[in-house]
Amino acid sequence: MDFDLSDEQTMIRDSVERLIQDRYGFEQRGRYRAGEPGFSPAMWSAFAELGLTAVPFAEDDGGFGGGPVETMIVMEAFGRGLVVEPYLASVVMAGGAIRHAGSAAQRAAWVPGLADGSTRLAFAFAERTMRYDPAVAAMAATPSGDGYTLTGEKSLVLHGDSADGFVVLARTGGSAGDRSGLGLFLVPADAPGLSRRGYPTQDGMRAAELTFDGVSMPAENVLGDPAGALPIVERVIDETIAALCAEAVGSMQRMHELTIAYLKERKQFGVPIGGFQVLQHRGAEMYMALEQARSMMLYATMNASEPDAATRREAISAAKVQIGRSAKFIRESAVQLHGGVGVTMEYEVGHHMKRLAMIDLAFGDADHHLERLGENGGLAAL
Secondary structure, X not given: OOOOOOHHHHHHHHHHHHHHHHHOOHHHHHHHHHOOOOOOHHHXXXXXXXOHHXXXXXXXXXXXXXXXXXXXXXXXXXXXXXXXXXXXXXXXXHHHHHHHHOOHHHHHHHHHHHHHOOOOEEEEOOOOOOOOOHHHOOOEEEEEOOEEEXXXXXXXXXXXXXXXXXXXXXXXXXXXXXXXXXXEXXXXXXXXXXXXXXXXXXXXXXXXXXXXXXXXXEHHHEEOOOOEOHHHHHHHHHHHHHHHHHHHHHHHHHHHHHHHHHHHHOEEOOEXXXXXXXXXXXXXXXXXXXXXXXXXHHHHHHHOOOOOHHHHHHHHHHHHHHHHHHHHHHHHHHHHHHHHHHHOOOOHXXXXXXXXXXXXXOOOOHHHHHHHHHHHOOOOOO
């Protein structure tokens, strides 16, 4: 099995890493977060100019024609820089739904804007009672004339406060928990009856609560089958988890680098504390956890585009388990080795710690995915 990057993939990696190194330092990130709309529009434009926002879209639709490997490369670099721009929400999640479920006309209408960065969408699928199962969605989409009327609420919509539109999961039939009767709808942010409340999240990102009060959508705004969208949603979530695994690896690598540098610089009794054998061992254990996570990141990436849902789900859950375990060990070790400075707002390590904690919880924590693996009898070695 060949894990070497192609020339094009190497060029993407070098370009995005250089951009993050030059223009996304820790202090710069703080300024980006403090401004409106919670990230840097200039950096978003830079991502678009570099072609990053076009990476996963087909060339026929105006994209780069990349796949999970290219997305992994971008997200790993973004993890190192703790990027707060809505790449995951708009390009990977909402863009993924349009790629998989959109008609040719819908892709022609939406993908060019997503690919050039002029349009930002958010994926509104979660509800307060949903936990980790999208089949529990209860927000109603009632047939009305030649379209649908959306009524209900969506919670924790990533970057929903700055999105130009939403891909919304709503129930067209059946009851909460049924795998059928779910549809995806393209809803402009200025649709009458739609309101949103934005807020910052613990890890420096942004999210929003959406309220749909009789929002009317024509039939052409339905993505795919109005009663059979659940497999598409599950595929988008699996691809999103694979992307988050890559982001987590980038963040863990940066935490490890910062910790090793600190051990070499911090002195106690007149010598660097990195000279103490027990701390050297902990640094080595952090590196082992990082490489274990990297191996499972590659496993998830290789299976993210797997058409068989059961095979894909098994690989994604296995990766999420290891990523969660490694992230927990690395973030706790980094803070322990740094001491109190490791949890201050003024130091980078604490921000990586919070982001890794949120990645672990997103779309099911390690315990949830381990349970799902056990139920399906997969990867018993974990």
